Amino acid sequence: MSEPAWRPLGPAGNNVRRNVRRLRERRGWGYGHVEERLAREGRAITTLGLSAIDSGERLVDVDDLVALAAVFGLDVEELLRxxxxxxxxxxxxxxxxxxxxxxxxxxxxxxx
Structure with a gap:
């Protein structure tokens, strides 16, 4: 039996989603600004992808997590909590x- 294409976020995934949105909004950064910073980190996530992260429709994988932490100047653990x-x-x-x-x-x- 195959795994469903989409799984709901667990507690850590929801923490990441909420933290990314909160940090982006507090800094006044639009999706385009975050997209550009992620590209400089070597991890491209489009504005559509960032919007999907905000809404919980897109899972953040480990490479995304590391790049997002770098963009916001945080440790990975800070995005998980x-x-x-x-x-x-x-x-x-x-x-x-x-x-x-x-x-x-x-x-x-x-x-x-």
């Missing part, structure tokens, strides 16, 4: 809730 600079939840909403500001969600813990 919930955003600690969210003024509302600081990357740690209560278990079972989602922050409406950064869209980070916390899973319920076992026994909760």
């Amino acid at each position: 919930p955003p600690l600079d969210c003024d509302t939840c600081h990357g740690a909403p209560p278990a079972g809730f989602m922050c409406m500001e950064c869209e980070t969600s916390a899973l319920r813990t076992a026994g909760a």
Whole structure:
């Protein structure tokens, strides 16, 4: 049996998606600006591809992740984690809730 062509993002994929969008918007960068910077890093992602990353319709592979981290001047781990600079939840909403500001969600813990 073959794997489906599209899989929903997991928690790390959603963190990457949200962080890339948040960082791009905070810096006032359009998709075209990010596309140019990625090309200089040797990893071409079109504006359409960047839009699909923002919406969760495109998975970010390891090479994309490394290039995106370089573009934003971050370590890869920083793109994988919930955003600690969210003024509302600081990357740690209560278990079972989602922050409406950064869209980070916390899973319920076992026994909760």
